[in-house]
Amino acid sequence: MTMDDAFDQRLKAAFADAQAPLEAPSEADIFTDKVVKRLSSPNRKRVLILGGAGSTGSAVAGTQLEGVFSSMPVPADGLLSNVAFLMSPEAMAAFALALAAGMVAVILPRRIV
Amino acid sequence: MAATDAELTALVIATRNDAAFGELIRRHQALVRAMLQRMCRNHALADDLAQDTFIRAFEKIGSFKGTGTFKSWLCSIAYTEFLKSARKRKSTERVLEKFKTGVDDVEAPRDMGNVVDLDRALATLKEDERAAVVMCYSCGMSHSEAAEALKMPLGTVKSHVNRGRAKLQAFFAEAEVTV
Numbered sequence: 001m002t003m004d005d006a007f008d009q010r011l012k013a014a015f016a017d018a019q020a021p022l023e024a025p026s027e028a029d030i031f032t033d034k035v036v037k038r039l040s041s042p043n044r045k046r047v048l049i050l051g052g053a054g055s056t057g058s059a060v061a062g063t064q065l066e067g068v069f070s071s072m073p074v075p076a077d078g079l080l081s082n083v084a085f086l087m088s089p090e091a092m093a094a095f096a097l098a099l100a101a102g103m104v105a106v107i108l109p110r111r112i113v
Numbered sequence: 114m115a116a117t118d119a120e121l122t123a124l125v126i127a128t129r130n131d132a133a134f135g136e137l138i139r140r141h142q143a144l145v146r147a148m149l150q151r152m153c154r155n156h157a158l159a160d161d162l163a164q165d166t167f168i169r170a171f172e173k174i175g176s177f178k179g180t181g182t183f184k185s186w187l188c189s190i191a192y193t194e195f196l197k198s199a200r201k202r203k204s205t206e207r208v209l210e211k212f213k214t215g216v217d218d219v220e221a222p223r224d225m226g227n228v229v230d231l232d233r234a235l236a237t238l239k240e241d242e243r244a245a246v247v248m249c250y251s252c253g254m255s256h257s258e259a260a261e262a263l264k265m266p267l268g269t270v271k272s273h274v275n276r277g278r279a280k281l282q283a284f285f286a287e288a289e290v291t292v
Contacts, residue, residue, distance in 0.1 A: 007278070007282050008250075008278075011250050011278070011281065012250055014230075015147070015151070015231070015247075015250050017228065018151065018231055018251075019143050019144065019147035019251065022143035022146050022147055023143040027143075028139050028142055029139070031138070031142045031146070031160070031163070031164075032135050032138045032139045034164060035135075035142075035164050035167045035168065036131055036134070036135045036138070038164065039131055039168065040131060
C-alpha cells in the first residue's frame with residue numbers, strides 16, 4: 001500500500017484528474033466500439049498469410065493428384081484387387097498435401113483460445 | 114443489478130460473448146488508457162496499445178484464473194504491450210528521439226494544466242520507477258499486485274515506488290518555489 005499522507009492524496013488526485021476525461025460515456029463508447037469491431041473482424045495479415053498458404057498447398061496437391069489419376073489402372077477383377085495403386089508414392093504425397101491444405105484452410109483460421 | 118467483473122469474465126470464457134467483453138472494456142478502458150498514457154507520454158500510441166491490450170486479453174481470457182482482480186490482470190497485459198512497443202521503439206534512434214521530445218512538443222498545447230505537470234514530473238523518473246508509481250497510484254494496485262504485474266520482486270517495487278514518489282515530491286516542491 002502507499003503511504004496515504006497529504007502528498008499521496010495529491011498524487012492520487014492528479015492521476016484521477018488525468019483519467020477523468022477518458023471516463024466520459026461518449027469516450028468510453030467510441031473506444032469500446034473500436035475494440036469490439038477489431039474482435040469481430042479477423043486480422044487481415046493473418047487471413048492473407050493463411051489464404052496464401054492454403055492456396056499454395058492446394059496448387060501443389062492438385063498437380064500431384066493429376067499424376068495419380070493419369071496412371072490409374074483399369075480394374076479387371078473388381079475394385080478391391082486394384083486398391084494397391086492408392087499406396088503409390090505420388091498418391092501418398094497427394095493425400096498428405098491435401099490433408100495439410102485442408103488443415104490450413106479449416107483449422108488454423110479459427111481463433112485459438 | 115449490473116453483473117460483476119467475475120460474472121462477465123466467466124460469460125466471456127464460456128461463450129466468447131462480444132457484448133459481455135464490450136462491457137468489461139467499457140468499465141476498464143479509462144484505467145488502461147490512462148495508465149498507458151502516463152507511461153508512453155504519447156496519447157495516440159497509448160490508445161493503440163490499449164486496443165491491443167484488450168484484444169490480447171480477449172484472446173487469452175481463458176488464462177485468467179480469478180486469483181487476483183480482473184483490473185490487475187488487464188494492467189499486467191497492458192504493461193507487457195507497453196514493453197513490447199518500447200523495445201520496437203528503441204530499435205531506431207530517430208524514433209526514440211521523437212518520443213523523447215513528445216511531452217514538450219505534443220502534450221503542452223493540450224490545455225490540461227495538471228496532466229501536463231504530472232507527465233513532466235513522471236518524465237523525470239526512470240522507466241521502472243515510473244511503471245511502479247503508475248501501477249500503484251493510477252491503477253490503485255497494492256505493492257504485491259504491482260510486483261506481480263511488473264514481474265519484479267516485492268522489495269524492488271517498494272523501493273521504486275518510494276524513490277519515484279520522493280522524486281515527484283521534489284519536482285512539485287521545486288515547481289511551487291519557481292511559481
